[in-house]
Amino acid sequence: MADNVWILGIHMTDFGKHPDKDTLDLGAEAVNGALADAGVPMRDVGVMASGNLIGNQGFGQLLQKQIGQTGIPVYNVSNACATGATALRVAMMAIKAGEVDMGLAVGVEKLSGAGLLTGNAAKSEGGSWTRQGRYGAVADLDGRIGTETMPGVFAQIGMEYDHRYGGADFALFAGIAEKNHAHSTLNPKAAYRKRFTLEEIMNDVMIAYPNTRSMCSANCDGAAAAVLVSESRLRTLSLEQQRRAVKVSASVLTSDPWQEACQVLPDINTLTRQAARTAYEQAGVGPEDLDLVELHDCFATAELVHYDNLGLCEPGGAVDFFKSGATWRDGRLPVNVSGGLESKGHPVSATGIANVWEIATHLRGEAGERQIAGAKVGLAHVIGLGSACGVHILEKAS
């Protein structure tokens, strides 16, 4: 039986605009914060996994030159919006395999002002039609055969849920954004901390119906890092380190299995359901045991389907679940009390560690004004389109 893995230290930078800091500054801030939180020096770390999508090759090695070149193996990972969770998994697997007893995972992105993440701008035409790519297309397909914009893809995923089960209209999706923006007002690290009324959200600029601008994740700068430790090593550390350590009860990464319809619209449901099922089995807990959840609300339409995918509600019951008020911070199962990606922000590679930081901070009882009282078990979920899904279940040290 492989050793259990614990989070010894974890840190998230403020999310938002950091015009005076580059990706290395942000990464170093996150790593040094996580090491200080862990109470260990860089030389104790045996493996490093690093994620940065919009930046240099070999980002982890560049970062080591700012935090300590100790000669340990570096794994530069890339899994779209699940990159941070993938970095965590890599460090965890090295510990589980018994190769090291302490590992570091870091994710960094600078995305402020990146605007809409879409397919490429349409090329100007001229010359003769020439077939390209696996569809043998003579022109760009974005906008001609469906949409490649993320708000549009995830809008369809939410509308498909409505088609299947009913009850999810524009106002319901907007209500999810209303909740998350309201939650963000208590999070000093969130990129945006403004509460919006339902009317303001619905009357905001329409991006891809039913997602208006304030129902979309916010591009911003940010980084997050975690120091992981094996249980046997943890037991040699100070009582204070052991008290603040957070147990990783489940760590799961999945890709999307073949489904008929996933060939034309990404299926973010099946792989999330499989990841959740496996995570609950690993942790020996069920959705009813969770005190809070941070899930991948890259768009308001996505949050709805993940209530169902993560088993937080009855199958097909996500609309009623949300309408019950369960997912507000004073509800039965608070979801995205950080403000979620819609207001906390979504610096892509950092997200899959930042949501783990949020859960860990509540389990440690250190979440300040937004603390979920008595939180003992929490779940963090991310999706990277393509697709990859990361689910982590964390438990407070007993």
Add this chain to the structure above:
Amino acid sequence: MPQIPLVEYLDLTDPDGPRLVAQECVSCGARYFDRRNACASCSGSDFRAAEIATEGVLRTFTIVHFAADGVPVPFVAGVVDCEGTSVRSNIVNVAPDPEHVRTGMGVRLTTVPVGTDEYGVDAVGYGFEPID
């Protein structure tokens, strides 16, 4: 005027009208619109042409108001269930608003102009339009 289909899976040669032709895995029946080395469902590598139903039901959609430079907006993008085969398409010949586009509506295949190259060849795309 010579024509060229926007994508290879759009067949404009049938006198009965446009049709979509998928590559169907011989062993498991999974269908693909792009070139595959092997089947993503069963790893089989033999494919045959399979004609897709030209009418279907709109399973989901979005109305895109904000897209990459050069992409005209607003437009309706969606997925049509063509008797069990999911087809990605724009929904055309309908006002791009949620009062006129609804999931569950019946739609049928039609063609849309894409443009003309300098040799006078018209590229022709496809869309699905409401059946009324």
